[in-house]
Amino acid sequence: MVTSTSWDLGEREPELLEKTHCILTDLTGVAPVGWCSPSGRKSRLTIPTLRRLGYRYDASEKDDDLPYVLDDRAGGLADFVILPNNTVSLDDYPFYHTGQALASEVLENWIEEFEALRTSDGYVHLTVHPMAGSGSGTPARAAAVDAFLSHVSNTSGVQIVTLAELAEHCLDRPQEWRARP
Amino acid sequence: MIRAALLTVNVHGLGPEAATVPEEELFGRLAHGRYAYRIGLSRLLDMLRRTGVPATFFWPVFEAERCRPLIERCLAEGHEIASHGNAFEDNATLGAREAEILEAAHERLTAITGTPPIGFRSPTGTLSPATIGILARLGYRYDSSFVDDDVPYLLQSNAPSGLVELPWCEGLCDATHFRRRLTQRRAEAFFIEELDAMIGAAGLPCLIFHPRADIGVGRTARLAMIERLIERTRVRHGVIFRLCREVAERARVTGKLGGAIPP
Structure with missing residues (x-):
């Protein structure tokens, strides 16, 4: 997917994530639903962008031995899960x-x-x-x-x-x- | 005479990364510390309860503020709480602010636990020429930041401080091995080699563990290895685990600063 080795994409991050999402979708014919950071890093923009693009899970966190569903800003549970x-x-x-x-x-x-x-x-x-x-x-x-x-x-x-x-x-x-x- | 050993825990969560990166930007590999909060530290406490080992926990104020139930559990289960500074500051570079930061950390930790800590370990492993004097004035009785001996000694290189030094050993620290990404079995072999020789040389083994998943032993498989190590220390060497404050006081009172501590 994104091949950068660091994660300092700044405000361009959503645009780049969308670009790579489209490339991968075109190549495989199926939109990916999962994402894993190539560098193990994310920013505050990453998850909101992934959710907007229809992703269902992120596999970049290292903070648990079990999956956990994200809390939504609205107060409920999001339709997005972290698979550490x-x-x-x-x-x-x-x-x-x-x-x-x-x-x-x-x-x-x-x-x-x-x-x-x-x-x-x-x-x-x-x-x-x-x-x-x-x-x-x-x-x-x-x-x-x-x-x-x-x-x-x-x-x-x-x-x-x-x-x-x-x-x-x-x-x-x-x-x-x-x-x- | 019985032989003593120290099992100590450096409570590192998000603090080391938060010292240089804003906390709200800590994700992924910069957020290994969150594992300590969620499960690593409680699992480590479970293991200590199973084995009945009393441990000394060095708590930075940064982590204590984020883990109130866990620091309360440490106290309730008979472990010692010692100071690990405020928020992973480097004492060697604080200059004129050092006294103020150490005092504030001391007061805050005292307020959280209800008892003034008497032991200190530098959060980054470094001290300034003023550190020990400041700690003495705040009533500390021991420091455990140095790696320059196998047995406790009196800290008096500048002036008599009244503090005992409880030196630790890199080979007996989990982070030394797991930072190198050794397998558990290799790390265990390194631990055993160092521990057996340290006890054989009448040293006072000072084990250091971290509750994190990357450099520490928060993961279940690694804790199993630490349990085997504890068992070996007790059964093969007849060693009893003591709190740092007990060993420091005993060493000062008796003047016996080797690994053989009167019961």
């Missing part, structure tokens, strides 16, 4: 790029996160990058992703869904997905 991601320990890039971990160590860490979240209140939101450098594109690292997905799939009572499906699930019952105080 974990770019610290359910991501490939930080471990490979900064942490200098082996693929086997990353797999072990992901499984520990999954098992810990399964017994507390949270959902697994894994982020992987297809590139070779610090992502999961090479055979050893792709195998770690594969092994993690097998582990998850072989665990009973767990369902793998898309973010759009999760967003609709929450927005169908917003009272159950209010933000924690």
Whole structure:
């Protein structure tokens, strides 16, 4: 989507978001309903613009282990949900790029996160990058992703869904997905 | 003789980022601190309750104002509240304003908790030549900002201050390892290596944890690792966790400043 690596777009942000939204819609034939900041940053203009463009969720926050439906300015609940991601320990890039971990160590860490979240209140939101450098594109690292997905799939009572499906699930019952105080 | 260790918590939420960016502009990766408010800190407190470990919480006024129920919970569960400055200011650069800022932070934290704190840790890890003197005048009994020894010592390099220093150790601080984005298992190996050797060398281990999700242990999987570490410290080494104020007073009274503290 937006490919800038920082998020200092200033007052031009709505215009640029709309432009990239149109490009992606034209390319795929379907308007995207989800957004994730390329830099992990947002401004006060981001969410209002995304909502105006018809988006249903944002996946850029790192402040919870559960989805939460935004409060609306009118006082009720918005038709927009935050699906927090974990770019610290359910991501490939930080471990490979900064942490200098082996693929086997990353797999072990992901499984520990999954098992810990399964017994507390949270959902697994894994982020992987297809590139070779610090992502999961090479055979050893792709195998770690594969092994993690097998582990998850072989665990009973767990369902793998898309973010759009999760967003609709929450927005169908917003009272159950209010933000924690 | 029994061996003591300190488990301390630096209560960092949005404060570190808010020191340079307006709070209403903190989103996404600039808002990891909100995780501490929502779940990280309460989970850390749950873990301490499960393990029965008394801890010393260094609270900046900025965070205390935003987490009143959580600071009250810290008090109700027997933990110590110590000062962590006002709002992540750098004491080394405050100049003439330093005394005023430390006094205001002291008064505000006292008003929130009902008891004057007697311990201090610099919010950014740096002090000025005046800091210890100001703390002494405000009635503080110990500082825990330095990383220059393995055991407590009396702070008297400029003039006798009456304060005990409880030095901490980078290898025993979660942020050291998680800032490097190590896996939990690697961080645990680093902790164990440092802890075992520190106890073996008769040092006083001073563990530091943060309730954040990025540099800290607020996440469930990381807290499980800290629980294993606590268990190891107690069972393998026979160490008892003490509050900072207890160890500082005991060290001053007995003059025994090593890791072996009389019960």
